[in-house]
Amino acid sequence: MKQATKILAFETPGRGLTDITRTIARWQQESGIGEGLLTMLCRHTSASLLIQENAAPEVRGDLMAWLDRVAPEGGHYAHDDEGPDDMPAHLKAVLTGVNLAVPVIGGRLALGTWQGIYLAEHRRRPHRRELALHLIGT
Template identity: 70%
Template sequence: MRQASTILSFTTPGRGLTEITREVAGWLGTTGIGEGLVTLLCRHTSASLLIQENAARAVRADLAAWFERLAPEGDPYAHDDEGPDDMPAHLRATLTGVTLPIPVLGGRMMLGTWQGIYLAEHRRIGHTRQIAVHVIGE
């Protein structure tokens, strides 16, 4: 059994979904691990990770609109230390989660045809976000 890990950094343009599938797959290819499990961890509390359709852009727009309805800015949140988008960002990250486990077979992540890995930025302005990636296998 072997393992490898790294931290990948991504600069987001602000609120929205940034696809990171290619970067994760590229790193995975350098490990030489053909079968196992890759795990991703978003090291932030106002950003998150999700697997979602990567073909139709409307999916991303609909998700953004849904997040806005579910955790809107302007509600009377006690936590607003960094502005009105602070607590809604934490709520959205809680809903989507910060970890993803993905099986690896043949040196590739076993994502479905239309699935991509997304870093969800829940703050209005862009940030540099770190994703810890670990793979274990043979």
């Protein structure tokens, strides 16, 4: 059994979904581990990770719009230390999650045909976000 770990950093443009699939897949292939399990952790509380549709951009837009409706900005939050988008960003991260696990089969991430891995930025301004990766297998 082999293991590989890495901290990857991504620059986000602000609120939205950034497709990180290729970067993650390239790292997995460079690791030399072709069968196993990849776990990923977003090391932040106002950003998250998603596996989502990678073909129709409307899906991603609709998802972000839904999150805005579920956790809207406003003066009704006690926590607003970093502005009106602060607490809604934390709520969106709770709803979408900060970790993922993806099997590695036959030397590739076992994602479905229309699936991609996305870093969800829930804050308005750009951020540098880090992901901790751990791959175990053979």
